[in-house]
Amino acid sequence: MTTPAAHADLWPAPTTTGPLDATVTLPGSKSLTNRALVLAALADGPSVVRRALRSRDTLLMARALTALGATVDTATEDWTVSPLGGALPSGRAEVDCGLAGTVMRFVPPAAGLVRGAVAFDGDPHMRKRPVGEILTALRTLGVAVDDTDGALPFTVHGTGAVAGGTVVIDASASSQFVSALLLAGARFETGIEVRHEGEPIPSLPHIEMTIAMLRDRGVAVDDGEPDRWAVAPGQVEARDETIEPDLSNAAPFLALAAVSGGSVVVRDWPTSTTQAGDALRDLLARMGCTVERVPTGLRVTGPADGWRGLQGLEVDLHDVGELAPAVAALCALAGSPSRLTGIAHIRGHETDRLAALAAELGGLGADVVEHPDGLSLRPAALSGGVFHTYADHRMAHAGVIIGAAVPGVLVEDVATTGKTFPDFAGFWSGLF
Incomplete structure (x- = not known):
């Protein structure tokens, strides 16, 4: 504490x-806004996040995705998002996670999809919050990550593509570990299968929220088996969304x-x-x-x-x-x-x-x-x-x-x- x-x-x-x-x-909902921003950045065309929450966490997400090559226009309450490009202009980017768990966890899988090194850090307390399961999963999928003890600060070395495949994680500390991998999974070459092994996952409604938003964008998600989620490879359809x-x-x-x-x-x-x-x-x-x-x-x-x-x-x-x-x-x-x-x-x-x-x-x-x-x-x-x-x-x-x-x-x-x-x-x- x-x-x-x-x-x-x-x-x-x-x-x-x-x-x-x-x-x-x-x-508006922070959980919905930040998921919508990530999906818009991974989509096949521009989209609008209407009535987006304007707060520290969501502005940090907008800046993080901009650092990865997307554009997020936050001038009004309806935020226009253009998706990620292929390579970082300078070959390197920095992401400030602040105290936003969604930025620290949702953005690294997307960082694997751009060419360049993306360095993550945040407020001092964020260095104590768990993220190691995601970093280990990314390594399993072939993404190079430099970190110390599975915590901030860390660097993701993206190559512009992620092979995809099956990962086994312990998400008992946070449902965000699962959501983070599912959000980007459709853009991986073979999709992703996430299996959870450990104590029961907390906050399951947040995983259900992630799945619903993926399906709304044409992504096929198989969640028919307990503690297993599979996202098929394919496009993430651009979709305007109004935030609750x-x-x-x-x-x-x-x-x-x-x-x-x-x-x-x-x-x-x-x-x-x-x-x-x-x-x-x-x-x-x-x-x-x-x-x-x-x-x-x-x-x-x-x-x-x-x-x-x-x-x-x-x-x-x-x-x-x-x-x-x-x-x-x-x-x-x-x-x-x-x-x-x-x-x-x-x-x-x-x-x-x-x-x-x-x-x-x-x-x-x-x-x-x-x-x-x-x-x-x-x-x-x-x-x-x-x-x-x-x-x-x-x-x-x-x-x-x-x-x-x-x-x-x-x-x-x-x-x-x-x-x-x-x-x-x-x-x-x-x-x-």
Whole structure:
């Protein structure tokens, strides 16, 4: 876990004084935007990513693909993408991954398809996040990679083509290992077959999202056997795509309805989606909220007495681990015990989220116990104080949720939310 920053840049989280009623329009999904950008860069012609999320992670992806020879025009909310060329103009490129796991993992397989050396690095914490399985898989496919201990920094030496074939990986640390190889697999000479051997893969909906987007572009994907995926070689058809709202980013806003006893509508909630954030509908209903579809989107109404009426949860969040910080924050406020399991893998996200949540919620008085694969929480009286975020946007979401119920919460480095939601703090404050 990253060490907390000094007590600087502390943001007083606003606290509710009664039921809030709001309608919010969320930025586009980071997961969908970055997958769409990669596929557009690998496509057989130009395409447009409409209502693209403009955030640090997506701009890093646009710059990474531009470094590989694509062009990504980010001047408006509809981003026009022209695909990769054959060779890097100078024979070398550099990719800044920042704190974006999708850039660190999705771009290296594409880098094998251009001629030249592509050097990858990122923020200091990214050097601790796992990527070795992808680098080993690329070597198996004939791509030369220079790295130290399977982590950043590393260099991919592309030759303009990747032979393809079968790789066996352990994707138990991240579903992105599978998605990264599938996204580029159609452009490999013989396609790719990915087999997983290890503990169950977390966040399977993200692999389903990848497969759906590939099929939408005419790519044949065989996923009929557990822990095996095969992508046939062929063209990736250029396709304009409109990005759905980021449903994981909906978590703090819908939590605000639960905390205040008010009602929040998220506009344009899709009727069918592969986003993990759609699980919020079930999770919040189980905690005592009323959840209903309305003509404009999705409405959540909290218990009449707000957070005091919330019920605890016993739930396996293995497939939707990105929701764990927001859910844990609500469980810390709930009036009955909770146990969140199946999320050991979130220790490898932007920070060790289990350790961070236990430390920060506990620091405000929560009765929280950290387990190898999750957290247990019991009702307790919380008080104000500093809530560190560890440069992790989801930790900041947890902090503002607690702050909505508990006066005096100071969220450190709330600007880290810019990873997926520009000006989150201003937007959040405006709701109060």
